[in-house]
Amino acid sequence: MPHAGPWLGYVALASAVIAAVILVHFLVRRPALDLRTKLMLLLGLGVFPTITAATSTVAGMEATTHREFCGSCHTMDDHFGNATDPDSQSLAARHTRNPFFGEESCYVCHADYGMFGYALTKMGGMKHVYYYYLGGYRGMSKEESRRDVHIAKPYDNTNCRQCHTTTAHVWRSVPDHLAMQEQLAANRVSCASPGCHGYAHPFSKGPDGLGAAPSASGHPAAEHAR
Amino acid sequence: MSVLERLRGRAIVRLRKWSVVGLIRLACWIALVGLAVMALSIIYPAPLAVIFAMSVGQVIGIIAFLCYLLSVLMDVVRGTNHAPDAPGPAQNFRERTSARDVGNST
Numbered sequence: 082m083p084h085a086g087p088w089l090g091y092v093a094l095a096s097a098v099i100a101a102v103i104l105v106h107f108l109v110r111r112p113a114l115d116l117r118t119k120l121m122l123l124l125g126l127g128v129f130p131t132i133t134a135a136t137s138t139v140a141g142m143e144a145t146t147h148r149e150f151c152g153s154c155h156t157m158d159d160h161f162g163n164a165t166d167p168d169s170q171s172l173a174a175r176h177t178r179n180p181f182f183g184e185e186s187c188y189v190c191h192a193d194y195g196m197f198g199y200a201l202t203k204m205g206g207m208k209h210v211y212y213y214y215l216g217g218y219r220g221m222s223k224e225e226s227r228r229d230v231h232i233a234k235p236y237d238n239t240n241c242r243q244c245h246t247t248t249a250h251v252w253r254s255v256p257d258h259l260a261m262q263e264q265l266a267a268n269r270v271s272c273a274s275p276g277c278h279g280y281a282h283p284f285s286k287g288p289d290g291l292g293a294a295p296s297a298s299g300h301p302a303a304e305h306a307r
Numbered sequence: 308m309s310v311l312e313r314l315r316g317r318a319i320v321r322l323r324k325w326s327v328v329g330l331i332r333l334a335c336w337i338a339l340v341g342l343a344v345m346a347l348s349i350i351y352p353a354p355l356a357v358i359f360a361m362s363v364g365q366v367i368g369i370i371a372f373l374c375y376l377l378s379v380l381m382d383v384v385r386g387t388n389h390a391p392d393a394p395g396p397a398q399n400f401r402e403r404t405s406a407r408d409v410g411n412s413t
Contacts, residue, residue, distance in 0.1 A: 090349045093345065093346070093349050094346055094349055094350075097342045097345060097346045098346075100338065100342055101339060101342055104335040104338055104339055105339070107331070107332075107335055108332060108335050108336070114327065114328060114331075114382075119379075122331060122335075122375065123375075125335070125338070126331075126334055126335070126338050126371055126372055126375040127372055127375065130338055130341065130342060130368045130371070130372070131368075133342060133345050133346070133368075134345060134364075134365050134368055137345040137346075137348055137349055137360055137361075137364075138360075138361050138365070140348075140349055141348050141349075141352065141357040141360060141361050142361075144348075144352035144357055145354075145357060147352075150352065150354065150357075153353060153354060154354070207358070210354050210355075210358060213354075214355070
């Protein structure tokens with residue numbers, strides 16, 4: 082669904098405008114209800130609105146994958162700011178700088194990659210919207226949101242392994258990876274944990290140093306066990 | 308009179324109050340609202356606007372199209388000897404309605 086391109090939005094707008102012109106013409110000019118008018122109304126009430134609905138739905142779904150969309154709620158300001166900070170070394174920031182993630186870094190990392198992943202991810206997103214507008218998150222201060230807003234369920238290592246395959250030589254050459262292979266596969270140890278690659282959003286884990294500690298090289302990913 | 312016939316009679320009495328053109332004009336206004344909602348979600352893709360367009364906006368569009376389909380149905384059952392903007396009985400319906408309904412419609 083992502084990467085559908087902006088042209089879908091243009092198609093949706095163009096078909097909406099054409100339909101609106103037909104409908105306004107009928108309302109204002111009041112033409113006789115002959116066959117031609119009926120066919121025009123079929124276009125204005127059926128065909129073009131259907132095109133608008135279909136394309137706007139796809140464009141809307143794509144819009145929900147953009148980082149700006151995720152960051153449009155104030156409770157995500159810190160996450161958005163950290164992810165887009167060129168000086169940050171958090172997992173989120175380093176992945177956001179990766180061209181593969183592009184403008185959709187939140188979605189790429191947090192999407193469910195199962196068979197029904199897209200639909201399940203969107204349903205989860207709907208829950209977030211509910212929490213924001215009806216669950217009290219909208220009225221939260223930033224301090225409260227840092228304290229009370231957490232990831233809904235433990236982060237699944239499968240999402241990391243979409244790119245970082247656990248079968249490649251580079252991955253297997255790290256002794257800690259091999260030692261914890263079973264725990265990682267069973268999600269008993271998270272790739273994004275303080276002893277390994279560090280939290281993706283360390284600022285959200287409090288000021289007590291629970292975030293990833295940089296190694297001598299300055300890259301948290303170089304450390305695996307403490 | 309069976310329940311179905313009674314429901315059918317009520318539906319016809321209600322339909323008689325609408326003209327085909329009136330119903331199409333209503334469909335046009337409803338469709339314009341739905342189109343505006345969907346277009347807004349493209350121009351301004353905020354969370355509420357997008358979700359509203361993908362749910363309520365599409366329901367509004369479906370209601371408009373159903374109004375249009377109903378007007379087509381009314382136009383078909385009225386036959387050709389009724390002006391489309393005339394509120395009045397649908398001929399095919401009238402044949403099977405009670406005498407009271409027919410009397411009310413004239």
